[in-house]
Amino acid sequence: MxxxxxxxxxxxxxxxxxxxxxxxxxxxxxxxxxxxxxxxxxxxxxxxxxxxxxxxxxxxxxxxxxxxxxxxxxxxxxxxVTSHSDGVLHGAGEPLAPAVFLRATEATLPDPAITAWAQGIGGDAQPLAALHAINTALHERSRVDLKRPETPLAAGAAFGEPSVTPRDLAHIFAVAARSLSIPARYVSGYSAAAFLGRHAPAPHSWAEAHVDGLGWVGFDPCTGRCPEEDYVRVAVALDAAGAAPxxxxxxxxxxxxxxxxxxxxxxx
Amino acid sequence: METRPAFDEIMGLSGDKPPRPELAALGRWLENTSGDELRRRQESAEAAFRQLGITFAVYGETEAAERIIPFDIVPRVFLHEEWTRLSEGLVQRVEAINAFLDDIYGEQRILSEGVLPADLVLTNPQFRPEIAGMRPPHGVWAHICGIDLVRTGPDDFFVLEDNARTPSGVSYMLENREAMLRLCPELFRSYRVEAVDSYPDRLLETMKSVAPRGTGTPVCVVLTPGHYNSAYYEHSFLADSMGVELVEAADLEVDDDIVWMRTVAGRVRVDVIYRRVDDDYLDPLVFRPDSMLGVPGLIAAYAAGNVAIINAPGNGIADDKAIYSYMPEIVRFYSGGEVKLPNVETWRCREPEALRYTLDHLGELVVKLVDGSGGYGMLVGPTASRDEVERFRAALIAEPHRYIAQPTLALSTVPTLTDTGVSPRHVDFRPFVLTGANGVQVVPGGLTRVALKEGSLVVNSSQGGGTKDSFVLVPDGPVQNMGPSGMTQTMGGMRQEQN
CATH class of the missing domain: 2.60.40.2250 (Immunoglobulin-like)
Structure with a gap:
């Protein structure tokens, strides 16, 4: 595409x-x-x-x-130009070991509510299944507000809000995955899926998690699906601040x- | 409190007269100089320090009273051979620290070969992914190290802590010497002592050696957080004695990935920055965005290879307390040889067996927070109250990974002037080790910290410790002839080397 x-x-x-x-x-x-x-x-x-x-x-x-x-x-x-990859990342130069992405930041501090929620959804599952389940559940429980986030919220605070931005969702996803000891990171980029044909007030953001044997896999809680060929990855980091455009x-x-x-x- | 007698560095193992033969002259000096006279000189030195403004702020005290660190008039002395052996160990250790940093922010061979648990580094807050893949000019990371040592016998030195970020205290080494030269010139007639006043020149040479540009005279500056910082005196002292500018963040700007200093005569390109600003505050675009102490774009200039930052950003991983216990393995891995300067035996409470041992021996051990400093968050088992011991027991059980434990060593003592005359007090030692493009050198001297309270093992200045001058003797040993011919003169505080 x-x-x-x-x-x-x-x-x-x-x-x-x-x-x-x-x-x-x-x-x-x-x-x-x-x-x-x-x-x-x-x-x-x-x-x-x-x-x-x-x-x-x-x-x-x-x-x-x-x-x-x-x-x-x-x-x-x-x-x-993009091609279909089932959300799995191939051929990106990775200077850092996946375990680095188990770290917390101020915006992605471990949160008891997110941990309990993630345990309930994916605690017993294999990592990949757990990640898909978290992505779907996060999509279903969230009302997405596509406006540009004004005041940055930490994941824990955003988890309790009635409506959240794509940035908040990426943070919550990362905190949830890390609570299951799965490395996860924030991705900033562009998505035709979320904003096609409209003027968006911000670039898009989603998350990636590292699955042993598979590598980095993208998850977009805004859509509840994996990012496909209508996504363009630009930058990654532990949180939005690290990947800020x-x-x-x-x-x-x-x-x-x-x-x-x-x-x-x-x-x- | 102690079961074993401590080694006294002047008096020897007997802890009583006569002194070690090489130090007989110092023993005589102690015997022949009255307590009142020693006190008069000590007070004179402290008055000078107060006037200079060599103060420090005590963290956690509500009134941010700045105090001077007490100075003790009785020096500590290293024999030449002792110093030579110690230096070899220090060089090996600092070479390993530099190699470790180069590896850990690059290939991470030490992790892939399983020498260190990877998570201990990768999830450690002191490992800074923000600068991963960047390499400092000439591959030097830890230009200035202060290695904290303790001693238990004539040749028994142990590393207590590595300081590879911005170790402070060098101004005390220099000022203490100045005071001793002024107040106790007779000691320099008895002993030929290695000069330490070349330190600023050595530091400047080290800085110039790592300048990224091969041509011209590199421009070096000292970057301070400002005059309210507790070590501001040292910042201005070092800039002054090196003859370089002392700057704050607002004096620097980055343009086109090059660091410039604003001056009345226009912009001057800066090649080397000795920063006394922590990593977190160095560049608001990369680290804390609310930092007012940093220079926006500095890390980009560094990544582009256009400026040397001393010490390099990210060094905290090398002196982290959790990493410390692996230093012997780290030294072996990079040097390929045996460790010349051992660690203090350390139990890592993250390991279940070590935790069990620690809990069973709390009364004998020193327990430390992995992420604490300055003697806070520390239990000294033998002198702690029952309550303190129980508080640490609970904390250890709750969060074992945050603690390490070490034996209470019979730290060496040095005679020290006290309210009741001269008596032995425990000391530690921080030598300063410089690494430039041409290798590692140990400055012959350092900062001796002394626990002024009788029996106390805590030497931190924030906990009531003081400092002493540290003599390193030149090869000839004591000067036998006390007459004018073999004399080392002092003039205006500057020592003239004898021929």
Whole structure:
């Protein structure tokens, strides 16, 4: 499948900023089932860009802007060719051992309610079956709010909320899997399944869990299914903060206003 | 409290006169100098420290009163041969620490070969996946190590703790020496003592040696969290004595993956940063996003190989208490030889048998939190109250993986000035070991910490410990001729080496 992505991020500042330094995780990697045919990051002002990788192995673009700057638009346009993989990841360079993804972070602290829930659903099952059961059950118990998450909630807090974002669901899934001693991680990327043809206010997020003998397998609690060829993986980490599409720092006073617009379309 | 007599480093095993033959002159000095005179000199030294602002803040105290660490006027002395053997062990250990860090953030051979339990590293908060795969310039990770040692006999040294992050205390080594040269010049006439005042030059050379750019004169800076940090004196002291800029995060910026220092004359490219800022606060884009003490983009500059960070980020995994007990295996794995400097015997309470042993012998053991520091969260069995012992028993049963236990060693003593005259007090020792592109060197001296309370084994400054100067004798041993010809002179606090 050929997927076309248009992802615009705009920051507006209430006062001119002297400098901006941003770390962008906006470039998908090539894997066995995902080939980047064309990809471009455009910025609407003079900027220095440097490409590298972070510790998780994600492709990173450092963006350095000298001000005064009152707004900046980062426009990502690209095309990715994907193929069917049953949600199993093949051919991604993995710099870290799976056990690293048993760790907790502030957003994915072990939570007694999630642990009890996960035990009840998957405690007696084989890992792969347990993960599928958790994914399905999480999908069924959740009302998904596709708006961009405003205040970041830890998984435990989000688990008790009436409606949750894809980011919350990925966190909850990771905490649940880790409570069964299964390595799990957060994935940021794009999905035509969740947002096809609509302007989405955020990139998509889902989870991956590591199953011995199979490797990393994707799970999307938003759909209750495994990510298929209409997904584009961009970055992974223990939680959303680690895989953030844009992590930024600015030198200057005042407030910032963020606007994100993502469109994913299928090209035949 | 103790069953065995401690080895006294001046008086020897007898714990009484006469002193060890090599140290007879020091024994005579102690005998011939009155307590009042020793006290007068000690107070003079402490007054100078207070004036300089060499203070530390005690964690957990409500009034953040800054205290000076008490200084003891009686030095500790290492004979040349003792020091030589000790140095060999330190070099081996620090080489292994560097090799371990290079491996653990790279290939992880030590895990794939099963030398260490993988989960102990991979799920350890001190292992930082954020910098996995990045390699510091010249492959040097732990440029400055402070290895905490205890001693139980003339040649019996044990490592208590490795400090491979930002070990502090070197300013005490230097200031204590200055004070001793000023206040007790006669001791330097009796003994030829290795100079420690070259430390800032050695440190600067070490920093320059790991600069990423091969050309020109590397620009080095000291990065401090600021003047409210308890070790700020040391930060400014080191920058000053090396002749480099002391900067805070706001003085640095990263552009195009290069670190720049803002100056009145414009931007200056920075090659080497001796940071006294913890990993968590180093770069808000990679570690804690709320950090105001860090430099956005610093890790990107580091990953691109454009700056050396001293010590390298991620080093905490090498001095983690849970890893410590495996250090003998780690040293053997990377050096291929036998361990020259042993660990203190350690029971890992995560292992059921070790836990059982620990619970059965709580009254004799020192129990420590794997993630604690500064003498907090520690049980010293022989001196603990019944309540304390029972509290630790409950904690151990609840969370055994958080604890290790060690025997209470008969730590060596050194004569120390007390309210009731000179008497033996327990000491430990932190030598400083520098690693540059050209190898490892041990600075001939270090920080001796002394437990001022009689019988106490806790030397931490936060728990009422003090410091002493540490003499390392040059090969010739004691100067026999006390006349002016063989004299080491002191002038304005600087020692002139004799010919």
């Amino acid at each position: 050929r997927l076309s992505i248009d992802h615009r991020t705009t920051y507006r500042f209430s006062a001119p900023q002297a400098r901006l330094v941003q770390m962008l995780r906006l470039t998908p990697p090539d894997t066995h089932d995902q080939t980047v045919a064309h990809w471009k990051i455009n910025v609407d002002r003079d900027a220095h860009m440097r490409h590298g990788r972070d510790g998780w192995g994600n492709r990173v673009t450092m963006l350095y802007v000298n001000g005064p700057v009152t707004s900046i638009e980062i426009a990502v346009e690209g095309e990715v 844009v992590a930024g720092s600015r030198l200057g006073v005042g407030e910032e206003d963020l606007d994100v617009d993502v469109t994913v379309s299928r090209q035949g």
